[in-house]
Amino acid sequence: MKSPVRVAITGAAGQISYSLIFRIAAGDMLGPDQPVVLQLLEITPAMGALNGVVMELNDCAFPLVAGIVATDDPNVAFKDADFAILVGARPRGPGMERSDLLQANAAIFSVQGKAMNAHANRNIKVLIVGNPANTNALITLKNAPDLNPRNITSMMRLDHNRSLSQIAAKVGSHCTKVEKMVVWGNHSATQFPDISHATVDGKPVVDLVDNDWYVKEFIPVVQQRGAAIIKARGASSAASAASAAIDHMRSWALGSSGQWVSMGVYSAGNSYGIDEDIMYALPITCENGEWQEIKGLAVSDFARGMMTATEQELVSERDAIAHLL
Numbered sequence: 001m002k003s004p005v006r007v008a009i010t011g012a013a014g015q016i017s018y019s020l021i022f023r024i025a026a027g028d029m030l031g032p033d034q035p036v037v038l039q040l041l042e043i044t045p046a047m048g049a050l051n052g053v054v055m056e057l058n059d060c061a062f063p064l065v066a067g068i069v070a071t072d073d074p075n076v077a078f079k080d081a082d083f084a085i086l087v088g089a090r091p092r093g094p095g096m097e098r099s100d101l102l103q104a105n106a107a108i109f110s111v112q113g114k115a116m117n118a119h120a121n122r123n124i125k126v127l128i129v130g131n132p133a134n135t136n137a138l139i140t141l142k143n144a145p146d147l148n149p150r151n152i153t154s155m156m157r158l159d160h161n162r163s164l165s166q167i168a169a170k171v172g173s174h175c176t177k178v179e180k181m182v183v184w185g186n187h188s189a190t191q192f193p194d195i196s197h198a199t200v201d202g203k204p205v206v207d208l209v210d211n212d213w214y215v216k217e218f219i220p221v222v223q224q225r226g227a228a229i230i231k232a233r234g235a236s237s238a239a240s241a242a243s244a245a246i247d248h249m250r251s252w253a254l255g256s257s258g259q260w261v262s263m264g265v266y267s268a269g270n271s272y273g274i275d276e277d278i279m280y281a282l283p284i285t286c287e288n289g290e291w292q293e294i295k296g297l298a299v300s301d302f303a304r305g306m307m308t309a310t311e312q313e314l315v316s317e318r319d320a321i322a323h324l325l
């Protein structure tokens with residue numbers, strides 16, 4: 001057995017965490033030989049509910065759980081953390097504009113960025129899930145100047161996985177046969193799920209589907225999938241979001257075995273001419289605990305238009321919270 005690593009999770013009494021924490025505890029994220037200390041953060045009014053989650057975790061008697069910390073203090077939650085998954089965020093309330101949502105979350109993520117900067121392991125791997133995830137990640141990064149910006153990422157893996165499954169269903173294959181999918185940009189309705197490089201069983205997807213399906217069905221379905229789940233379930237995606245967070249962290253920590261994944265990363269130095277001060281999802285491979293951008297992919301005029309639209313949205317989100325950076 002390895003020595004335990006510390007995994008901080010925020011929003012730990014919420015619905016995503018109710019799936020996420022138990023799967024981490026079962027070894028799905030870091031492997032069956034990696035014990036974990038779970039460091040769970042909630043707001044003070046939710047500490048009772050968090051206590052219930054801790055009771056259930058104890059009742060599972062997970063072999064890999066080496067300790068549990070439940071707290072409403074970010075300085076305690078992030079202490080020596082090796083991994084952090086920031087799920088807790090302020091949801092949009094009635095009458096709230098997108099800019100109000102950005103401001104409310106800016107307050108949360110600046111406090112948490114500062115706490116990680118002060119207390120976390122210097123090599124901490126951070127994933128932001130709480131929406132608006134990319135811009136929350138940018139705020140976190142700006143408030144953690146002593147951490148390597150490469151160690152702060154935002155979640156696009158749910159969009160990536162949704163894309164794999166839509167393509168597999170369309171061509172009558174399995175999602176494990178779909179490779180080289182890329183989702184660019186923001187985790188929002190402007191995201192660009194790009195099939196130009198994708199293959200199924202090695203065959204180009206663009207040869208297997210028609211362009212009308214790609215532009216008029218596939219792209220809008222993936223862009224709007226979060227809203228469709230909310231409509232169907234009466235609540236936003238939770239188990240699938242947790243599963244994507246597990247996939248993101250596992251690929252990053254243990255490697256993606258040459259597979260392409262989509263991750264929201266700090267855009268400095270990107271090879272696609274994207275604004276260099278946003279969190280933008282790029283095509284990525286992971287090896288030895290590091291992510292690498294896949295550089296130099298061909299970009300058609302159509303793709304460039306889509307990549308620019310989602311870039312512009314991220315720039316305007318950054319502008320809306322610029323005074324807080």
Ligand SMILES: NC(=O)c1ccc[n+]([C@@H]2O[C@H](COP(=O)([O-])OP(=O)(O)OC[C@H]3O[C@@H](n4cnc5c(N)ncnc54)[C@H](O)[C@@H]3O)[C@@H](O)[C@H]2O)c1
Binds near residue numbers: 130241
């Ligand atoms: N990036 C993605 O792909 C993706 C997918 C699905 C959902 N989401 C987002 O994830 C977030 C969480 O979703 P959920 O369904 O679990 O919501 P939820 O409301 O069930 O849980 C959120 C939890 O966060 C807690 N919280 C709020 N502020 C906090 C703070 N400052 N510190 C610690 N905890 C805090 C709340 O008390 C609550 O328990 C939402 O913002 C949602 O939009 C993102």
Ligand SMILES: O=C(O)C[C@H](O)C(=O)O
Binds near residue numbers: 131225236237241
């Ligand atoms: O919470 C949402 O708005 C949707 C969520 O981000 C999702 O993609 O399922």
